[in-house]
Amino acid sequence: FSGIETGDLEKRDDLFPQILRDEAVARLYELGKVSDASGYLERTFLSPASMKAIDLIRKWMEDAGLRTWVDQMGNVHGRVDGANENAEALLIGSHMDTVVDAGMFDGSLGIVSAISAVKAMHVNGKLQKLKRPVEVIAFSDEEGVRFQTTFLGSGAIAGILPGTTLEISDKREVMIKDFLKENSMDITEESLLKLKYDPKSVWGYVEVHIEQGPVLEQVGFPLGVVKGIAGQTRLKVTVRGSQGHAGTVPMSMRQDPMAAAAEQIVVLESLCKHPEEYLSYDGHCSDSTVKSLSSSLVCTVGEISTWPSASNVIPGQVTYTVDIRAIDDLGREAVIYDLSKQIYQICDKRSVSCIIEHKHDAGAVICDSDLSSQLKSAAYSALKKMEGDIQDEVPTLMSGAGHDAMAISHLTKVGMLFVRCRGGISHSPQEHVLDNDVWAAGLATLSFLENLS
Amino acid sequence: FSGIETGDLEKRDDLFPQILRDEAVARLYELGKVSDASGYLERTFLSPASMRAINLIRKWMEDAGLRTWVDQMGNVHGRVDGANANAEALLIGSHMDTVVDAGMFDGSLGIVSAISALKAMHVNGKLQKLKRPVEVIAFSDEEGVRFQTTFLGSGAIAGILPGTTLEISDKREVMIKDFLKENSIDITEESLLKLKYDPKSVWGYVEVHIEQGPVLEQVGFPLGVVKGIAGQTRLKVTVRGSQGHAGTVPMSMRQDPMAAAAEQIVVLESLCKHPEEYLSYDGHCSDSTVKSLSTSLVCTVGEISTWPSASNVIPGQVTYTVDIRAIDDLGREAVIYDLSKQIYQICDKRSVSCIIEHKHDAGAVICDSDLSSQLKSAAYSALKKMEGDIQDEVPTLMSGAGHDAMAISHLTKVGMLFVRCRGGISHSPQEHVLDNDVWAASLATLSFLENLS
Numbered sequence: 073f074s075g076i077e078t079g080d081l082e083k084r085d086d087l088f089p090q091i092l093r094d095e096a097v098a099r100l101y102e103l104g105k106v107s108d109a110s111g112y113l114e115r116t117f118l119s120p121a122s123m124k125a126i127d128l129i130r131k132w133m134e135d136a137g138l139r140t141w142v143d144q145m146g147n148v149h150g151r152v153d154g155a156n157e158n159a160e161a162l163l164i165g166s167h168m169d170t171v172v173d174a175g176m177f178d179g180s181l182g183i184v185s186a187i188s189a190v191k192a193m194h195v196n197g198k199l200q201k202l203k204r205p206v207e208v209i210a211f212s213d214e215e216g217v218r219f220q221t222t223f224l225g226s227g228a229i230a231g232i233l234p235g236t237t238l239e240i241s242d243k244r245e246v247m248i249k250d251f252l253k254e255n256s257m258d259i260t261e262e263s264l265l266k267l268k269y270d271p272k273s274v275w276g277y278v279e280v281h282i283e284q285g286p287v288l289e290q291v292g293f294p295l296g297v298v299k300g301i302a303g304q305t306r307l308k309v310t311v312r313g314s315q316g317h318a319g320t321v322p323m324s325m326r327q328d329p330m331a332a333a334a335e336q337i338v339v340l341e342s343l344c345k346h347p348e349e350y351l352s353y354d355g356h357c358s359d360s361t362v363k364s365l366s367s368s369l370v371c372t373v374g375e376i377s378t379w380p381s382a383s384n385v386i387p388g389q390v391t392y393t394v395d396i397r398a399i400d401d402l403g404r405e406a407v408i409y410d411l412s413k414q415i416y417q418i419c420d421k422r423s424v425s426c427i428i429e430h431k432h433d434a435g436a437v438i439c440d441s442d443l444s445s446q447l448k449s450a451a452y453s454a455l456k457k458m459e460g461d462i463q464d465e466v467p468t469l470m471s472g473a474g475h476d477a478m479a480i481s482h483l484t485k486v487g488m489l490f491v492r493c494r495g496g497i498s499h500s501p502q503e504h505v506l507d508n509d510v511w512a513a514g515l516a517t518l519s520f521l522e523n524l525s
Numbered sequence: 526f527s528g529i530e531t532g533d534l535e536k537r538d539d540l541f542p543q544i545l546r547d548e549a550v551a552r553l554y555e556l557g558k559v560s561d562a563s564g565y566l567e568r569t570f571l572s573p574a575s576m577r578a579i580n581l582i583r584k585w586m587e588d589a590g591l592r593t594w595v596d597q598m599g600n601v602h603g604r605v606d607g608a609n610a611n612a613e614a615l616l617i618g619s620h621m622d623t624v625v626d627a628g629m630f631d632g633s634l635g636i637v638s639a640i641s642a643l644k645a646m647h648v649n650g651k652l653q654k655l656k657r658p659v660e661v662i663a664f665s666d667e668e669g670v671r672f673q674t675t676f677l678g679s680g681a682i683a684g685i686l687p688g689t690t691l692e693i694s695d696k697r698e699v700m701i702k703d704f705l706k707e708n709s710i711d712i713t714e715e716s717l718l719k720l721k722y723d724p725k726s727v728w729g730y731v732e733v734h735i736e737q738g739p740v741l742e743q744v745g746f747p748l749g750v751v752k753g754i755a756g757q758t759r760l761k762v763t764v765r766g767s768q769g770h771a772g773t774v775p776m777s778m779r780q781d782p783m784a785a786a787a788e789q790i791v792v793l794e795s796l797c798k799h800p801e802e803y804l805s806y807d808g809h810c811s812d813s814t815v816k817s818l819s820t821s822l823v824c825t826v827g828e829i830s831t832w833p834s835a836s837n838v839i840p841g842q843v844t845y846t847v848d849i850r851a852i853d854d855l856g857r858e859a860v861i862y863d864l865s866k867q868i869y870q871i872c873d874k875r876s877v878s879c880i881i882e883h884k885h886d887a888g889a890v891i892c893d894s895d896l897s898s899q900l901k902s903a904a905y906s907a908l909k910k911m912e913g914d915i916q917d918e919v920p921t922l923m924s925g926a927g928h929d930a931m932a933i934s935h936l937t938k939v940g941m942l943f944v945r946c947r948g949g950i951s952h953s954p955q956e957h958v959l960d961n962d963v964w965a966a967s968l969a970t971l972s973f974l975e976n977l978s
Contacts (some may be wrong), residue, residue, distance in 0.1 A: 285773030319925025334790035361558030472772025
């Protein structure tokens, strides 16, 4: 899919190019300019720019025929009851907040493509024929920039935020509840808990998001269906040896934690690139676990430092982080078990000491297979309309980054559609999605809605 | 050598225990209290404590029958002309300055043991029978703490300091020449150059110093003869790859500089532990080079860091230092050549880029074989007197740390004797030398002087 426009596509009226591509792209650019900073994009939880964004998004929702409101956590809702307002609702969500110096597609694409798809149905007179209510939600805080807590918006709707959330402070020691009050939102623990949706009132949740990785671009597909969101473990490894003068301690008499750490990191990379060579079947992993690991396992050492950190001193201590993610929780645990074993073996062999601390653990979220199947059909249908002939299947891939779907998965079944982004770049002003890929995302969402049972 | 005192040793008058052990140890403790700080030892170039140390050292030199003076760079000299005032002089030197929070033996032991040995000859009536002049020099600045330039004292005597040295500033932007003026030492470039000794007036240089490493303690010997002082190269390696999200970039699509750096550090350690397995004979190394490398080569990664240094980000860049030392300059260069080749190969294989910067290079200093042979005999003789039977040879080892002998080697042939220190620890208040090892050092120096030809 080259993304090159062809004249013939303009003539087909079931593609809605004016709404799903031109207007959608224009709205993304417009939203991308709603910022708290003058030279880059920054729009954090209920900031002045977010308040402007709320108004803009509400306007677009109403333009699409949706009834709108803002809840006490700052989420923007737009709902159509369809033919049966008592049926369980489909939720389509994404976040409207950004990181600092953000790209304009992360989060925003999911909101705009959902509204555009609904607008196309509205224009086409099909909106009220939907078999169940459809509600678009723009979540107020997914990135957690200001209060260092992710999923404030979606967490409230899923009912997973503890009441003490309102007492979390930012760097200037302003608590969330006081900040909300500043924005004329009088919230209490009780009213926070009331924001939770009744699981019986919700049929499912769908989210469209840029991939934030390079896979779709590499395989040459604008859209991919998400199998699930990886579980994640973050470790902090500390290796302690014997500090000494760089010149006077012979190699054979050293207990060098830097050499030990280097060896461990090499083993980590090998383990994560080829888990099938390391993990055994004698109680740790089944064959299917190893297979799913091979395609989803990613491991990263992002931070490392030595102490005392002088070029002429054998360090006394080295500390580094390990971030391990996989779609299969059992597999991730097996990898951590094997990695830990290897780390301790290396330390024993070298007479240095090792401490492995588990800093963070989050289980994987598996997307609903029926929802994923429907999203796959919708994506296929959209691409077929745009391209004509499609030889390959729509790709299925894992999400290594967290998304609001993780929070909503506590409420209902979830499905996600990824959109190709240039170079896999995200959280950067260099983030980019092709106009025709925006179109494909809107068209796929439309197809999904048209086939909503 | 357990270091345990035995009663019989006290009765032999050729061991001079009162002078070479008891008084020497007492003087080391006394000098160890001459400090600019109240809770730890710090005595930098011509500091108030150094001025007090100068007076103390002069007093001890005069007590040993030496004629004393202080030169314009703050070095303290004590000289005896012996039987032939016109003969080339033997210089015995060590430094009187310390690092911050220092141990009391580093530098001081060489001064005290030299003075003690001469005092024993003085008491014994042999001082004036020396066949050539002997001059003890306490160098004013070896560590370079204040002005960040090593060998100020010995460099002046060797004539290797450029005239611009006097314009070097400390952190408070005080230049050396102005600092000397504050201490009533009026120095000019011309008079600095005049401090240089005429090579024809010097027969050789000997230095006694603590080992600052663990070898002598491990082999169980109080003294060792130094083969040479290692040459040193310091590299800074920068590996640049593709920064990315820890979760979204598959292992097979990464250009991870941290994984590359880890692999390089593992290779470095292996190369430095087993150079014979890496270096070839086809133009790089002869057999003797590889042999000398195997016993003297040490390599250290003391500093490493990532950028942007976040646990959930594949780093875009990793930077680390490499310190490589060997007694054989050709071998060290061959190791660096091979290491560089391997580093670049790893980077090419992983599609990351590498830059290797040479931050510092210093050639090795080989001790004079005749001087070393005489020092070995002297050490053997001393230990035999103290212990009776000695089965093993006096060890020969490399110095991986720099010493004043490096500077003086530009003036004359040099020899060094190392003294065992507990745990190989130096530059620390935990630095310790056994009383009987102090005795052994002085006794060996005495034996060397008695056999001076």
